[in-house]
Amino acid sequence: MDSKSRAHTSAKQEWIFQLILHLTVFHFVIIDHEHGQMVYELDWYQLAFFANYVCANLLISYVLLPRYLYRKRYLEFAVYCLLIVVAVILIEEFVLEKIFFPNTRGSDFQGAILSLGEVLSVLGALTGVKFAWDSIHRQREIDELKLMVKDSELSFLNSQINPHFLFNNLNNLYSYAVEQSPKTPEIILGLSGVLRYMLYECREAFVPLLKEVEQLRNFIQLYELQIEERGAVDFTTKNVSDNYQIAPLILNVFVENAFKHSQSGQSDEIRISISLAVDDTGTLHFSCVNNFEPTDFSNGENQGIGLKNVKKRLALLYPERHRLEIEQKGKEYRVSLQIKLQTP
Structure with a gap:
């Protein structure tokens, strides 16, 4: 009408x-x-x-x-x-x-x-x-105006996710291609799968939690290829099912930052630990911990649009239903996020 x-x-x-x-x-x-x-x-x-x-x-x-x-x-x-x-x-x-x-x-x-x-x-x-x-x-x-503004802002924020992810990974892919690494085809295949999910499978405001976790696992494996034998990545999940829904790609930024910060200042002994669990009340508990060597890059101004983007999305999609804590202690960067999930 x-x-x-x-x-x-x-x-x-x-x-x-x-x-x-x-x-x-x-x-x-x-x-x-x-x-x-x-x-x-x-x-x-x-x-x-x-x-x-x-x-x-x-x-x-x-x-x-x-x-x-x-x-x-x-x-x-x-x-x-x-x-x-x-x-x-x-x-x-x-x-x-x-x-x-x-x-x-x-x-x-x-x-x-x-x-x-x-x-x-x-x-x-x-x-x-x-x-x-x-x-x-x-x-x-x-x-109605508030809803239109919210939808417009969410559309704008979502439109930033794909270019942000693609920009970072194309730089990495370029490096592997220049070195003629045998892992280049595997990285391209993994990148294609993640982009397919972003473009075609997460157009809705919320997606099944199980599907999102599977995508996150692929996302982690894609980045894990890049650190090769220079460290260890641990990803654990608990009580994940399709009984709940979550905003798509809401967790990717934290994982991406963990890999990026860990690799930017050190060449080996990279340690990244990612855990995801859902309790009996339907609250998602997400944790991402990584070590890093402090550099000029990690001092604040050049962290990019990723964290700002995800904070705005959380505020719009989960008002008063989430809690985000980001803490840096010495050479460890820790993200803790709780989200009250919704059912289909």
């Missing part, structure tokens, strides 16, 4: 609601009390008096509210509302009552106070409900 059709539907719903509201208020206006019982008295003068209220309400609801109150011009709104109330009372006392009650109520202005109470109660009900309707509608628009 386009914006024009949506606006037309909303306007139609509002006018139907206004009709029901006015009929409901009119129902209470024509009720009279005699001997402790409610009696309905419908006469032409009641229709005329209520029509006077309806005109005033429409003027306040569809002119004063959007033009003054919603634009925070409160003083002007109050002044014009006061003038409208005065005009309603004058019309009621000097026009309508002169027509329908020429010899009784319309002969003087003694009923002005009574009229003021009735006018304020009826206009307060009609205008108040209109204000509430507008507030609900504006909140719905704000929620």
Whole structure:
């Protein structure tokens, strides 16, 4: 449904609601009390008096509210509302009552106070409900806008993942190709499998946890080829099943950083430990620990978009449902992440 059709539907719903509201208020206006019982008295003068209220309400609801109150011009709104109330009372006392009650109520202005109470109660009900309707509608628009912004930001962040991964691995692949390493075809095959998953299998906002862990295992094996015999990589999982879903590629950045930082400052004795477990409450516990030799690269400014990206994604996808701790002690870099997973 386009914006024009949506606006037309909303306007139609509002006018139907206004009709029901006015009929409901009119129902209470024509009720009279005699001997402790409610009696309905419908006469032409009641229709005329209520029509006077309806005109005033429409003027306040569809002119004063959007033009003054919603634009925070409160003083002007109050002044014009006061003038409208005065005009309603004058019309009621000097026009309508002169027509329908020429010899009784319309002969003087003694009923002005009574009229003021009735006018304020009826206009307060009609205008108040209109204000509430507008507030609900504006909140719905704000929620839709927030959702659009969230989806747009997630799309932008996701679009950064593939180029970021591809850039890092193509550099490594280039080095192996220059050295004519026999592992080059194996790396290309592994890279192709990971990219296939990124492009075709994780288009949804959430994917089965088991499939994501399998992809993460392939991702680790791809990087493990690059360190050859220079260290050890340990990857363990526990209680992983398809009973839960997770945002795709949310863990890859931490693994990628672990390999990158470990290799940047040392040529051997690389140690990387990665663990992933799901407890009985459906909380994912992810840990990634690696050793490294401090260099200018690891001092902060050149860490790239990876960590910033994943922190934003976590904040958008798991608000108040995740806990991320990144700690550097000496020559050890430790990442701990807990995520409250969702079921399919």
